[in-house]
Amino acid sequence: MKIKQIGTYNGDIISTILENRQIEDLDLFLNPSNENELDAFKLHNMAHAAEVLLAHLMIGNTVAILVDPDADGFSSSSIIYQYIKKIAPESNLIYLLHDSKAHGLTEKILEQIADSSIDLVLIPDAASNDKEEISRLYHMGLDVIVIDHHEVEELPPVGIIVNNQLAWNEDTNKNLVGAGMAIKFCQALDSMLNFNYADEFFDLAAMGQIGDSSDISENEVRYMVFKGIRTLNNPLIQLALEDRFGDVTNIAPKDLSFSIIPLINSVVRVGTMEEKDLLFRALNKIGADETFLVTKKKKNKTTGKFDFYEVNQNIYEYAYDMCKKVKSRQDTMVKKAMAKLETDINNEGGIAIGVLPTSDEGSITGLVANKLVSKLQKPVLLVYNLKGKYVGSGRGYEKVLPSLKDWCNETGLVEFAQGHANAFGISIFEKDFEAFKEKTKEVIPEEFVYEVDLHLEGKVDKQAILDVEDNKYLFGGKVHEPLFAFTGIKVRKDFIEQRGSMLTFYDSGVKFVMYGAPAGLFESLTYNFDKYITMDFVGRPSKDTYGAKEKPILVLSDCERNEKPNIEEPVVTAETIVF
Template identity: 65%
Template sequence: MKIKQISSYNGDIIDTILKNRNIKDIDTFLNPNSSEDLNPFDLHNIELGANVLLAHLLINDHIGILVDADADGFSSASIIYQYIKKIEPDSHVSYFLHDRKAHGLTDEISQKIADSSIDLIIIPDAASNDVDELQRLYYMGIDIIVLDHHEVDKMPTHGILINNQLDENKSTNKNLVGAGMAYKFCQALDRILDTHYADDLLDLVAIGQIGDTSDISENEVRNLVFRGLETINNPLVKVAVMDVFGSLEGIAPKDLSFSIIPMINAVVRVGTEDEKDLLFRALNKIGDGRVWNVEKRKKNKKTGKFDKILVEQDLYEYAFDMMKKVKGRQNSMIKKSLEKLRSSTYNEGGISIALLDSSDEAAITGLVANKVAKKYQKPALVLYYKDKKYIGSGRGDEKVLSSLKDWCNETGLVEFAQGHANAFGISIPEDNFEEFKKRTHEVEQNEFVYEVDLIVKENVDRSLIEDVTDNKHLFGGKVQEPLLAFVGIKINKNFIRQKGSMLTFYENGVEFVMYGAPEGLYESLKNNFDRQITMDFVGTPSVNVYGNKRTLQLVLVDCERNESGQYDFIEVPDEITAETIIF
């Protein structure tokens, strides 16, 4: 395991980490402000779009909102819905939900809109490139406002496009995602109407910006996210955060990534139409006064058995329970898919290729690919066969390829591989599939080096982990979480435990936790006559809070036994100063 410390340690772990992330203005990063905020009226078409919406509201027209199928889509649509209801409580507003994980104006959603009675459709977080569909709706007499942040391949000739990526903008902030663009639209409306409603929706802005992994090191985005986390107003978001963390205080960007955001995405992926509808209604207080009588199981302290009791739940408690159930259902689907894939995974090359039975599992191909890549410790494609193509998702492993997506495209055998470097969608024509599988034999593991913020030798320094976890709000999105290496750590074998695929080491009050540990690792460490072993660990600092117990953790990305006392470090060169130059 090769390890490189990114730069010299200056004695302050937080300052060192921020400098390693190329944060130039650390004071502004720590204290974001509105000094550089984008003027919403610098966005092309935004004043026109705002006035068109107000004109439709003035004559009580029927307005529709398309809800795109991810956390950013739900939050940006909710921002628009709630803002309209704030300025015009009696307005006639409908919303349209995808029946599967899809984006923009699909044939199905376009038909739903066409069959409705709406006069104006607002589309946040999608549709910039849906040129033909926009034209069709326009010719049907429906006005269109698109609020998007995706790259535009070809300018639509119909509808009003407001997009922060356009060259036509006077100035822009390309780090705003769908929720950020919805907020800017509401800001413009606030200025026209002399109202102040947009800031009431900053918690939803935070969900969208974090959920779409935007660059939260940028001052305006960071300020919006921090303000949103400090003022969580949305009742459903409150219930979710309180359930996981027990408090609304000190919530960090990454906390939403481990609470409500994956639950929203689970409902989008595998939820029924009714469950998706319940999610949107709960986010937007639609049917706020309704109460559900729900049967729960509660342990009887006297008998030790579980009794069935009826409890009353409001809209937000009921919806959150649903979200947890759907997340559990998604996890079960992933587990079942992995069991079936044992006999249908091609592993002879440097890339695992797993074939699902049908497109019924299309919504979870990316999640399953994550598991397959971890299991076999190499890049993975999870595909299903449909219409003479193998379609699905890819998940890479930087230890093998810097970009699995680029490798796939460079074969010339794929119809497309689109998305992030190591998380993307892919389609391979049936006629090219066998040749593609052969090409995977050319893939060999590169020499991989873990670039860490600090290497600590032969000592588990709890204060370092404490400092990082106390400042967890500083990290998230493109501001990568800290990575630390603890090497030469003596571990008593009695303090090595395994539960399922989770492997845990204990030393000096710190848990070193590896999720999805490779098969056989636990046995290789335990099945010997040594009372203690020496380990090298690389991971991210964290803290586990259970009841009143708080346990420091290092969540491992890798570990290995090392009894040699030799470390495979790439040394950091000394900084060149007058004192270090030798004449």
Template identity: 30%
Template sequence: MQYTLIGDNDYLFSPVDTIFKNRGVTNKEDILNLDESKCHSYKLLKNIERAADLLIRHINEGSEVFVQADPDCDGYSSTSMIINYIKKSFGKCNLTWHLPKGKEHGVEVKNVPNNTKLVIIPDSGSNQYKEHKELQEKGIDVIVLDHHICEEESKDAIVVNNQLSPLYPNKNLSGAGIVYKFCQALDDKLGLNNADNYLDLLAIGNIGDMMDLREPETRYLVKRGLDNIQNPMLKEIIKKQDFSMKGTVNIHNVGFFVCPLINAGVRFGSNEDKKQLMEALLESKEEVYYKKKDVYESIQEATARNLGNLRNRQNTARDNSTEKIISIVESSNLKERSIIVAKVGDFLDKSLTGLVANNLAKKYKKPVVLLREKENGIFTGSARGYDKGNIKNFREHLLDTDLFNFCEGHDNSFGVEIETERLKELEDLLLKTKEESTGTGIEVDFEIPFNDIDKQLVLEVGEYKNEWGSTIQEPKIIYKGLTVAANDISLIGKKKNTLKLIVNDIEFIKFFVKKEEYETHFSEGETFYIDVIGKCSINEWNGVRTPQIEILEYKVTETLLF
């Protein structure tokens, strides 16, 4: 087993404080004891009141309003939030929306109906200066509700963006967060209290966009949203994923079991799949015929099932493509460089480029750029950083080379464009740059020898189960030299495929263990010495709380036969 110890291994005196410190949180109370005081006034967002006044005027005048969605989880959350809010707050209105067919960000003027008077662009569009000007020349107003970094404020649109608002301290709020703040501004002007109805969409958007949830305001709003899921589409996805989520709606579970389904629908679905997903998020009451069971069901139920199928197909395609690119990386010795830059062909679906780049960054523990030829002389693609490496802001790192036409998106997840003649310069630069080792294997907070095993530590860390997720990753521990008697080792469960070890009143559990594996390691012997890497949890049954370690990896280091 390969692992890397992070932090100072203080498991004896203040293990929970050490875990938070290892994640950049010096005082855990700052993000655990959250309340309304952590929130900043929407009024600190530049242009937000002008934007709210403009929308109210257009609605009152009966103007045609057009909303342009962005193709990801945050984009769909933002779009459905603003549309749901407008419909609930204003009643009947002339509103249409548009979904991108691929990964195009922002508005395309050709898609805006001729009679439109107002365009709203949530979660993108800040740097679409050309499009803003073209729309203004047509007599169409533009409101941008965004959170992406851009160089300057547009002169031809009302842009509400926390990155362009010097007075707004929270730069870790996604597009759905900015839309929520916009709804708060509308509430105040309209004398309503509707914005909080959409905190569940805010939560999904911020988790899906991997916002830094060490930010107190963002964390507070996300947790409020998770505590009160109202959107019928989100309810249906959570219902479908109930077994995997073990009935618990928290940051980790939503990040692993809810947001990926929505992203699969957006990235891998057909145009009809995407339209159905948006209709479901917009609380449509439509019923859809389910041929297999010869029944009609809600659009939300049908969509949730379809998202599961799309994600399975997406994951198969992603894994196959990842293996092909790994072979390219290995055969070309690209993995020896500080940054992996690889050209990909048509075998990699454009919708999967970011997912595959992310897989490669995790595998090689270094930043990755995947490029494909867009047209003669131009390559575009996706870049993913490795936040545990030495390059903390990969986007800025690439921009500092002055080789790319653009690097647009987030610090460690963004799109790029580069000209062919500059690729050679980039390769030469990478050959000269060496990156320090970032360690290998699973990152663990504690390395605990058998003599120091303490069930109280497991219980204490397990109490924080709902706090893990996103930038506050779930802690892992390696136990060295567990001494386990043969009669404390068994295969349990209905299918007899769960390995269970009992050590010092702690249950060590590993799921999906085959009988052959069990017999290979434990069929002969009286005592076994085992190293285990796992996660802390608490198993509650009939009022009894049992400390439990979910085994990620284990190794039998020695067996005593007698």
């Protein structure tokens, strides 16, 4: 395991990390502002888009919002939906939901629009490249407004495309995703109408920007995100955060990634149309006065049996419970898909390829691929056959390739690999699939070096771990979470535990946790006569907040036995003991 410390530790771990991330204006980073935010009207077509929407609202036409199926899509659509209802409460406004995790103007959506009385289709977070589909709607007599952030391959000749990635935008901000672009659209409308409503939806913008992995270190995005999580206006988002964290006064951006965002994504992937509709209604306060009589159960401590009782829930409580049930259903689907693939995956080369027998698990290919990456310690492509193509998801592993997406595209054998470097969608024509599989066998892992912000030999810095976790709100985007390395750490062998695929080490009052530990690692470390073993650890700081005292945790990215001879046994103190 090769380790390189970035820069020099100056004695203050937080300032060291920020220096390592090359933050030039520290005061602005710590106190983001809206002073230099992008003028919405500098985005090409923004004024035209706002004028067309207002014209349709003025004459009472039917406006439809097409909701893209992910956290950013639901966020951006909700921002615009609520804004329109704010300025035109009686407007004929409807929303369209996908019945699968498909994006943009699919054939089903086009048929649905054709059979309706819709006059304007508003599409946040998608459709910039739906040239033919937008033309079909245009020739049907409909106006189309796209508010998007995805790269544009070929601009449609008709329709109104507002996209911050277009080259001719003036001083654009390319870090805005669908939700951020929706805010800009609402800011343009605010300016034209002399309102100030857009700021009310910054919590939804925060959810979209974080959910779509944007660079939240950029000032405008950072301002939007921080204002959003400090002024929670959306009841469903607030409920999810309170249930997960209790106190929401010190919520950090990454906390949304462990609460509301995965719940929304699970409903999008595996929820029914009724469940997706309930989610959108709860996010948008549609039916806020509605109540639901729900039967719940609670274990009786005296009898040991479950007692059943009824409660009335509002739409937010009802939708939140539904989201948790769907998330549990999704987790079960992932486990079943993993079981199918354990003995049926091409694992010969540097990249593993799994082929699902049907498209039934198509909505969870990315989740299953993530699990397989942890298990196999290599990049994974998980696909299924659909109409002469193998389509699915790719998940990378940087210790083998810096960008799995780039590698796939460079083979010249894929129809496309689009998304992030190591989390993307892929399509391969059936005729090229066998040749592509042969290519994966040629991949040889590059020598990987862990770049860490702190590397200590023979000791652990508990305070540095706690300081990072106490300042977790600082991290996101290019200011990525730090890695620490503690090497030459002598651990008592009886202080190593395994529960399922989770491996835990305890030393010096710190818990070192490895999730998805490779099979056989526990046995290789403990099946010997040594009382102590010397370990090298690399991981991300965290902490256990249960109980009266905060306890530092290092969530391991990697660990290995240090083969240097032990010079002396460590002194066992109260801090060494398992907490």
